[in-house]
Amino acid sequence: MSVLRTVAASALAASALAVALPMPAHAADAGASAKPGKASAVTAELALDVTLLNAIKVPVNVALNKVESPAQRDGAMLTATVDGVDNGKPVNLVKAQVGKSVTKVDDKQATASVQLVGADVHVPGLPLTTLLGLDAMSTEVTCPVNGQPTAKVTSPVKLTVLGKSVTVGLNSPTHVDVPAIGTVDVEFSKKTVTSSTAAASALEVQVSINPLNLNVAKVDGKVTIAAVSCEKPVPAAAPATDTSATPSPSGTAPGTTGQNRTAPKESGEELAYTGSTGTAAMAAGGFTLLVAGGAAVWMTRRRRAAHARQR
Known part of the structure; x- marks a missing residue:
């Protein structure tokens, strides 16, 4: 059980690190003009x-x-x-x-x-x-x-x-x-x-x-x-929206999470869009590591039990 706890703790730490990594911000300057x-x-x-x-x-x-x-x-x-x-x-x-x-x-x-x-x-x-x-x-x-x-x-x-x-x-x-x-x-x-x-x-x-x-x-x-x-004046063109991505069964585009959605604006403030497709991949990798570690410990304990019965 101590081995299982160690593996699980490592996987959770990796997942937390992936979520805590800084994510790029893309703030839109809606007031700027492309041509004054x-x-x-x-x-x-x-x-x-x-x-x-x-x-x-x-x-x-x-x-x-x-x-x-x-x-x-x-x-x-x-x-x-x-x-x-x-x-x-x-x-x-x-x-x-x-x-x-x-x-x-x-x-x-x-x-x-x-x-x-x-x-x-x-x-x-x-x-x-x-x-x-x-x-x-x-x-x-x-x-x-x-x-x-x-x-x-x-x-x-x-x-x-x-x-x-x-x-x-x-x-x-x-x-x-x-x-x-x-x-x-x-x-x-x-x-x-x-x-x-x-x-x-x-x-x-x-x-x-x-x-x-x-x-x-x-x-x-x-x-x-x-x-x-x-x-x-000629206003700056709004950035094009990529509609080529196929929605996943969960209702969000592949490689995105709920954290990628833009927070609502308050008091006229322009909030920056945050999020990265790499975040979901790293989180998924941490979860896979947790499952693989648990399976390895379970197989080791089963082999030991079988060896003890043969004696």
Whole structure:
């Protein structure tokens, strides 16, 4: 009996060791994105070609409050120095009471917005004439991870172009012709929305003027007011579930035990999956060792008893 106890104790110790071995954890990070979202916003942007009286062309590419997510910027003044214009003095291109660009990105959505209040937009060569004057205007785009992107533009109550009050149309650019100065085409609320992106601009203004002032012969280009865009985040794909395993008679997949099941979540906490197919095999090996040891002791005792009877 002492031999049997020794073998049994060894087998039980091996089984306990197998169960106590550390098991790999596979914690799923459900909040991570495979591809982060994007967002950008600019309160005002000027892309102009300025031709001086001596036929030299000077590019003017400047932006007010241009940001990309995640960021926010406030500003009310955009001043640039244009070579050869007004003897090198700074040119005030945009002046506003409020100019604000905001972009935000997280795992749920990407958003961008622009707010502009009391703005005057100028071009080189026309220091006393306002190219654009508007009281208030805003744009906003939203790209949710689950849902259709949206774009919204709030029109200005009042808009002037080269000093003339105009009403912008929704279907086509508004053309403004000012004698001895030039022409301006204003397109309002230009929006583009796809299944994953959205973009909008409150005003896009094509400029072609001949000021003949401050050494400026001609100004051509585009002025964009309150432009925003976004791209939705792409969530990480969930790990594929292996359905090829054939369930055992006990109702669980081969090589698994009840300890392999995921514990329920509490308080929003993500619990790690634990378990190993090697655990069941080691436990089974310990049980087999116990049975084999007991059988060996029983056979030895039987042979001894038979030998004693033969004497």
